């Protein structure tokens with residue numbers, strides 16, 4: 001059985017998840033949670049599923065047999081899904097090889113192989129660490145960076161709520177002193193999630209971060225989530241600002257920030273990829289948060305990130321609700337995308 005079929009069996013509501021419902025006492029909560037998460041993935045990826053995945057299904061019914069035209073159309077579909085040209089070209093090359101060696105004729109058979117191979121592209125290599133690198137002792141500082149409007153503040157709010165529910169003592173630090181109203185927006189999130197807040201408008205971001213991190217040490221917080229400005233006059237300024245922020249954090253906690261998460265808006269496609277490449281040049285990034293996946297039909301962007309940026313996607317945003325921020329899980333992702341195929 002191919003990888004995709006395994007995943008399908010794992011998450012298929014009709015079989016295994018129904019079983020979970022019946023089984024009341026054991027491991028129930030954990031499994032209920034998985035079920036809920038799978039549903040959030042399914043719902044959030046509806047647009048992508050109806051976009052490129054349904055095109056893939058149509059292609060299979062249009063061409064019963066694998067042919068040159070079939071490959072050409074397939075290539076187009078994959079490129080349109082924002083998978084990234086290089087990945088697509090290599091991918092088609094690999095498929096052609098498999099077709100030749102395994103003497104595959106039916107597009108129906110090839111369809112399953114396509115999903116498996118897409119999965120392999122992502123899993124290949126070792127950038128699968130999607131867990132947050134929590135410090136053993138003292139506060140874990142997570143810095144959020146990214147251009148304006150991608151969803152930094154919202155992501156911090158959603159994550160704060162998630163962490164609070166996990167029993168962590170969370171502090172939000174508003175260091176986006178550049179945009180009017182930004183500090184206030186984060187403060188509102190803190191109030192909504194019942195977590196603490198530190199921030200000051202019209203002051204130097206690095207000094208706000210210093211005071212915030214200091215507070216987190218003195219008051220024994222578990223996690224500090226730092227919101228930064230997306231827009232500064234230019235790249236050099238942004239780089240200097242982030243350098244300064246990093247420096248003050250390190251001066252207080254040598255191993256912090258434990259994570260620097262770059263937030264990318266999935267609806268901006270290749271533009272988001274370019275942002276990631278630029279940010280990687282100016283500061284060290286430990287992971288990606290891919291927001292607004294619910295708003296795009298081009299869910300293939302996860303694979304483009306893998307190819308072009310080679311950083312782990314740690315969280316994905318699948319909607320505007322608090323629970324729609326999910327830890328990225330490639331199996332749930334593949335299932336959410338291809339479950340109807």
Ligand SMILES: Nc1nc2c(ncn2[C@@H]2O[C@H](COP(=O)(O)OP(=O)(O)OP(=O)(O)O)[C@@H](O)[C@H]2O)c(=O)[nH]1
Pocket residue numbers: 146147148149150151152153154155176179182229230231291292293294295316317318319320324
């Ligand atoms: N549909 C959807 N909307 C999202 C998601 N994440 C964020 N948004 C929306 O995107 C918009 C911008 O979000 P913000 O969190 O303010 O973005 P930001 O990066 O902090 O923006 P600046 O502070 O201006 O740099 C808001 O309307 C959010 O509700 C998501 O996963 N799905």
Ligand SMILES: [Mg+2]
Pocket residue numbers: 152153154176182227
């Ligand atoms: Mg913001």
